[in-house]
Amino acid sequence: MGLVAGRLALQLVDSLLPPGLQGIKGLDRIYRDESEPAFEGPFDLDAALKALRYVLRRRALGPTTMSLVQEAERRGIPVLRLDDQSLVQLGTGRYQKRIRASITSLTSQIATDAAGDKDLTKSLLADAGLPVPRGEVVRSAEDAVRAAERIGYPVVVKPLDGNHGRGVSIDLSTAEEVTRAFEEASRHSRRVIVESCFKGQDHRILVVNGEVVAVAERIPAHVVGDGERSITALVDEVNQDPRRGEGHENVMTRIKIDDHTLGVLAKAGLETDSVPAIGQVVYLCDTANLSTGGTAVDRTDDIHPDNALIARRAARAIGLDVAGIDFIAPDITRSVHETGGGIIEVNAAPGFRMHLQPSEGRARNVARPVMDMLFPRGTPTRIPILAITGTNGKSTTSRMVGHILRAQGLNVGLTSTTGIYVNGDRIVEADASGPWSARVVLRDPTVDVAVLETARGGILREGLGFSECDVGLITNIQPDHLGLKGIDTIEDLAWVKSVVVEAVHRNGTSILNADDPMAVSLRRRAGGRLGYFSLRGGADMPDFLRDHIEDGGFAVVREPGVIDGGEIVIHDDGDSIHLRGW
Incomplete structure (x- = not known):
């Protein structure tokens, strides 16, 4: 974009x-x-x-996936998009979780398959003692009519494994209507279900991790007559609402007049050029799905405890971590045990749009409980990232750091000019010092820590491959290979390299070569805590480095001595650690 x-x-x-x-x-x-x-x-x-x-x-991204991504970003959880659709990784390395819309890493495939089979869903719910309509699965129009007569009119006819309300016909009272409805449903599924018709309003109850987090009353696509304009003209006016768009791009979807709409109008004795009376409500669809132009009214605060309990038990009976319960009730504020009604469907991967931006009522941040479920408070979400750049020495430094971390028992993901390594095994042989190789490591679910050699070519081409790192190190900046890709001066090169320390997290550490003036010049751009390394200690220590140490700053310096030419001194928060014999 x-x-x-x-x-x-x-x-x-x-x-x-x-x-x-x-x-x-x-x-x-x-x-x-x-x-x-x-x-x-x-x-x-x-x-x-x-x-x-x-x-x-x-x-x-669609509205459901986008809401989850935005909630993750608010919490500082890294986000990596894995395809051109809605497959997204949240977190990095061993701490990652994945989502596709509201399907999560915790969603059971068995539960998803069960929810997709409406007859099996109804059987599981009935076995759990939950209110569901009577129904039968049929394969022909004749069987559908016979089933309707056994069940008793009015009935509902719908595809056994459909979604988004496609092919659903409700409140059918004659054999002719059932026959037409079967033909419509059979376009979407080889098997069709006929079931008794609950009377009442259509509600979607969203259950996350066993709790009801939102309720929306869904109203089918409709227009209201003014006594002057035709149904077609009224639809055109409704579609001018800026909140309506194509598909799922906006809060609501534009209404389309299709064969199903014509059938619904015919059942009401109307045509598209009919002129409804003033205040007359004309419904254009049997179902109340937002994808067919319906609207949603938030009813989260109104649901009766009995109805909420039924929804929670339904999600558990199917086994879904995130479930959309389609619930018919004459009055959601009263128990269906008194009024009649119940569950007509349980949906895996329910859309969040109707709860995030209802047509009426309070918006609900339903992404929050999903993120609470995936990453409970205190759960790590990102592996440590050490990014190393510089003109010379970055490959050797990266491999040494990776070796040290492996010696501590960590599974290290390492990128360098010789390839990508995971726990010491080279999985890709190539110049892997760019953002693509960084993403390979961060997507690996076995990696505990990432050590990334970060060359300027990849930075110039497409950035870092990560948004933040815990340690950013610049070994040096030398006038090598100037004149490539618009980098003509050493100042240009320093500007490119500075991206690595600018990406350091506020709780991380930027490490600069105190003996390299160009590296030192980047200290004001560096994020997190600032540290230096230097071969000039003792009397040869630069004034700025001495002031940095005296102020409690972090530095590693080599000071003159008699053992093997010197000793390493680590200055940290005013304390000094002497490592002799190095």
Whole structure:
């Protein structure tokens, strides 16, 4: 999205220049799509905005996944997107969890399969003593009619394994209606279920980790007559609401008039050119799903304790950590044991949109309890990251640090110019000092600590591959290999290398070579606690380093001595540790 916006912004500025100055080159290096008309010919703002919306729909995370990602980021949990859809890693290394929409690392595949089989779901719930409608699975229209007559009208007909309300028909009272409904449902599933029809309002109860966290009353797509305009015109007006968009891009979805809509209208004796009376509510869909243009009203504070208990027990009966319970009740504030009603479906991967941004009522941060479940308070979410850069010595330093950490019993993920290593085993043989190799290590669920050689080529190409590190080290900055990729001076090179220490976490440590003036010049950009290393100790110690130590700063220096040419002295918070014989 950013790349497309950047390219189009340059095209816009170019179009505003005098003709003699127009003609920007190299735009394809930013973003290229030969099928996108906005990139060709004179700049067209409408075409540019259309291109941006297209990229947003194709690449942006959906509202459920986005809410979880934003909640993770608020908590400082690292986020890595693993594909172009909704597969996201939260945390790094051994502490990672994964989500795809509201499916989590803790979601049982058996439970997901059970929820996808509506007949099995109903059987499991009935065995748990929960209120569910009577029903039968059928394979033909004739069987559907016979089942409806045995169950008793009115009935519901729906695909056995459908979703988003597709192919669902409710409140059917005749054999002809059941036959048409079977034909509609069979487009979405080879097997169809016929069941008794609960009377009441449609509710979605969201259960996370065994607790009810949100309740929404769902209202089917509808229009309200004004005595003047047709149903088509009223739908057009409703769709002008800026909160409505295509698919899941906005709070609500635009209403579409399709064959199902025509059938619902016909059942009410209406057509698209009918003019409803003033105040007449015309429903356009049998189901209340937001994906078909429905709206949602928050009822979290209104649910009766009995109804909440039923929803909690239903989620446990199926075995889902995150479950959307479709619940029909005449009055959600009263127990269905008194009013009638009950559970018509249990959904794995329920959407959060109706709770995050209801059409009416209070918004609920339903991502919070999911994150509490995945990462309980005090649970680690990130492995330590040590990023090492510099002109010379970074490969040797990275391997030495990795060796020391392995000796402490840690499983080390190491990247260097010779490859990617996990616990000493080389898993990739290549120049692996860029962001791609860093992501390989951070995605490995066996790694305890990451030691990452970080070269300037990868930084210039696509950044670091991580947002924060615990230790950032600059070995030195020398005028080697200048003139590549726009880096023409040693100051340019220092600016690139500084990215590593700028990424140090506020509780981390930046380590600079005190004997390298360019490295020292980056101290004001360094994040976290500042440390130095130096071969100049004793009387040769630079004044700035002496002041740093006297102020309680951290440093490792070599001082002149008689044993093997000197001794290493570690200065930390005013204390000195002498390591003789090094």
